Amino acid sequence: MNLIILDTEDFTGTDQAVLTGRRAEHLNNVQKTLPGDTVRVGRLNGLMGSAVVTDCTPCVVKLSNITLSEAPPQALPLTLVLSLPRPKMLRRIFQTASTMGVKEIILINSARVEKSFWQTPFLQPDAIRHQLLLGLEQAKDTQLPRVELVKRFKPFVEDELITRAKGCQNFVAHPYHARPCPTNIDTSQHCYLTIGPEGGYVPFEVEKLMEIGFQPISLGARILRVETALPVLLAKLF
Amino acid sequence: MNLIILDTEDFTGTDQAVLTGRRAEHLNNVQKTLPGDTVRVGRLNGLMGSAVVTDCTPCVVKLSNITLSEAPPQALPLTLVLSLPRPKMLRRIFQTASTMGVKEIILINSARVEKSFWQTPFLQPDAIRHQLLLGLEQAKDTQLPRVELVKRFKPFVEDELITRAKGCQNFVAHPYHARPCPTNIDTSQHCYLTIGPEGGYVPFEVEKLMEIGFQPISLGARILRVETALPVLLAKLF
Numbered sequence: 130m131n132l133i134i135l136d137t138e139d140f141t142g143t144d145q146a147v148l149t150g151r152r153a154e155h156l157n158n159v160q161k162t163l164p165g166d167t168v169r170v171g172r173l174n175g176l177m178g179s180a181v182v183t184d185c186t187p188c189v190v191k192l193s194n195i196t197l198s199e200a201p202p203q204a205l206p207l208t209l210v211l212s213l214p215r216p217k218m219l220r221r222i223f224q225t226a227s228t229m230g231v232k233e234i235i236l237i238n239s240a241r242v243e244k245s246f247w248q249t250p251f252l253q254p255d256a257i258r259h260q261l262l263l264g265l266e267q268a269k270d271t272q273l274p275r276v277e278l279v280k281r282f283k284p285f286v287e288d289e290l291i292t293r294a295k296g297c298q299n300f301v302a303h304p305y306h307a308r309p310c311p312t313n314i315d316t317s318q319h320c321y322l323t324i325g326p327e328g329g330y331v332p333f334e335v336e337k338l339m340e341i342g343f344q345p346i347s348l349g350a351r352i353l354r355v356e357t358a359l360p361v362l363l364a365k366l367f
Numbered sequence: 368m369n370l371i372i373l374d375t376e377d378f379t380g381t382d383q384a385v386l387t388g389r390r391a392e393h394l395n396n397v398q399k400t401l402p403g404d405t406v407r408v409g410r411l412n413g414l415m416g417s418a419v420v421t422d423c424t425p426c427v428v429k430l431s432n433i434t435l436s437e438a439p440p441q442a443l444p445l446t447l448v449l450s451l452p453r454p455k456m457l458r459r460i461f462q463t464a465s466t467m468g469v470k471e472i473i474l475i476n477s478a479r480v481e482k483s484f485w486q487t488p489f490l491q492p493d494a495i496r497h498q499l500l501l502g503l504e505q506a507k508d509t510q511l512p513r514v515e516l517v518k519r520f521k522p523f524v525e526d527e528l529i530t531r532a533k534g535c536q537n538f539v540a541h542p543y544h545a546r547p548c549p550t551n552i553d554t555s556q557h558c559y560l561t562i563g564p565e566g567g568y569v570p571f572e573v574e575k576l577m578e579i580g581f582q583p584i585s586l587g588a589r590i591l592r593v594e595t596a597l598p599v600l601l602a603k604l605f
Contacts, residue, residue: 131590202588225595268589312550350440351506352369357463357598364602 130155132177132269133170134262135195144195146170146180153190156182162190171271172197201271205367206319208233210290212326213242214355216249220260221356227264227274229363237279240331252278282334291341294321299343301325302362303335304352307345310365322362324355368393370415370507371408372500373433382433384408384418391428394420400428409509410435439509443605444557446471448528450564451480452593454487458498459594465502465512467601475517478569490516520572529579532559537581539563540600541573542590545583548603560600562593 133156139146148156156162162182171177176197184191213236214222226234238247250256257276265271279285298314299321314320323338330338335345348361371394377384386394394400400420409415414435422429451474452460464472476485488494495514503509517523535557540548552558561576568576573583586599 228589228591228595229599230589267592270589351466351468351508353466354505357466360595360598361467361602364599 130159130266131169132266132271133168133180133192134173134266134271135170135192136173140195144180144193146192146195148190148192149188153185153188156190157185157187168192169269170195170197171201171269173271174273175271177201177269177271202230202268204232204272205230205363206316207231207363207367208235208293208319208321209359210235210237210321210323211355211359212237212239212324212330213246215243215327216246216251218354218356219249219251220256222359223257223260223276224264224267225356225360227261227270228268229264229360230268230270231363232272232274233277234274235277235279237282237285239282239326239334241326241328247278247280283337286337286341290321294341294343297321299323299338299341300346300366301330301335301338301343302348302358303330303345304347305335305345307347310346310348310362312365314366316367320366322366324358324362327355368397368504369407370504370509371406371418372411372504372509373408373430374411378433382418382431384430384433386428386430387426391423391426394428395423395425406430407507408433408435409439409507411509412511413509415439415507415509440468440506442470442510443468443601444554445469445601445605446473446531446557446559447597448473448475448559448561449593449597450475450477450562450568451484453481453565454484454489456592456594457487457489458494460597461495461498461514462502462505463594463598465499465508466506467502467598468506468508469601470510470512471515472512473515473517475520475523477520477564477572479564479566485516485518521575524575524579528559532579532581535559537576537579538584538604539568539573539576539581540586540596541568541583542585543573543583545585548584548586548600550603552604554605558604560604562596562600565593 133152135146141147162168164182164184166182167179170180177199178197180192180195183193209231261274297319301323371390373384379385402420402422404420405417408418415437416435418430418433421431447464447469499512536552537559539561
């Protein structure tokens with residue numbers, strides 16, 4: 130936790146807040162803060178800055194002199210369209226995307242996504258939000274990503290993605306008939322990046338994406354897990 | 368498991384092998400192979416190719432017609448010098464490094480590494496080898512990385528790294544006084560990349576590395592976990 134993120138409900142005054150739960154525990158047990166110490170804080174979806182610890186008990190930490198003046202780091206100009214990964218990977222993927230500055234994540238069904246994956250408790254809004262917050266706290270960022278769940282691939286691509294991705298740089302991570310993943314792309318233009326499930330897209334899905342202008346890009350001969358391919362693709366593109 | 372890796376002890380003849388344990392289970396339960404099916408195999412530290420399944424029982428799979436003619440994917444011209452990460456991260460880091468083609472990993476102590484980390488069972492040779500194999504099976508590679516454990520930072524850097532890294536491109540991932548991580552570096556020259564522990568190197572350690580010619584490089588304002596920084600650094604450098 131490199132940044133304590135404050136939500137509206139934490140504030141008890143203009144520049145005062147009370148923390149309980151995970152954040153209080155972290156300040157007490159990991160950072161071992163004492164009254165008088167200054168800590169780094171940020172307002173959810175707002176600015177970052179500092180606060181002074183005024184009181185620490187095992188379960189409650191009180192902050193005052195909250196000063197917020199610093200903009201959070203730049204977001205990636207990217208919408209990530211990801212075939213729903215296996216639940217045990219999902220939490221890590223949310224964290225990684227959030228840490229790396231992705232602000233729009235669309236989880237989509239596709240042929241090789243197991244139907245049971247949609248039942249995971251990790252897709253509950255609170256569970257998603259928790260992982261995204263962990264990612265922001267790690268990165269020192271305050272801008273919570275938006276997550277959409279899309280259960281039908283074809284109508285989404287044909288009717289919605291075609292419009293949303295118009296005029297953007299659009300890539301499908303797919304190792305066949307692909308060019309190498311471009312590096313340092315123009316960040317003035319928004320980018321859509323789709324990543325298929327374990328085992329990849331079926332040909333029909335790649336064709337649908339190519340029909341609406343998505344270019345296949347490859348990461349080379351090595352086959353990476355989605356959780357590794359994601360940071361690698363983002364690192365190369367941006 | 369995108370590649371079944373065969374070790375010398377698996378062979379029962381020049382082109383025949385018997386698999387038990389994890390690989391037999393995978394062929395039976397995940398790939399659901401039947402006698403007559405062809406599967407992708409590779410010889411540990413050798414070539415890759417195919418084999419024909421001749422017999423499947425729940426615990427044993429027999430292979431014949433093993434044909435090995437394809438070279439494994441290129442290795443990264445890199446030695447990774449990594450401050451020993453927290454044990455729960457270690458397995459994933461071994462897998463990621465192995466999947467991405469790192470062939471030389473030096474785990475080193477440094478000031479902010481907790482002493483207890485060195486006691487983890489995940490540092491036992493068999494445990495390390497297991498994670499590295501999982502990484503190779505994922506990537507479709509056969510070349511097992513070498514891992515060294517180094518418990519003293521200063522003498523290693525001053526007496527050994529100085530010689531080994533001579534004439535190489537040498538980088539220390541460290542966000543202060545650093546230039547942005549270079550991209551697509553010259554792969555004809557070997558590279559040493561050091562990554563510090565959670566919380567970073569102490570100034571003395573960075574100075575020692577800089578003294579022997581390591582250039583500080585940064586990944587920008589966002590603070591990444593080591594397990595994310597590693598694929599990001601490799602993706603940018605190569």
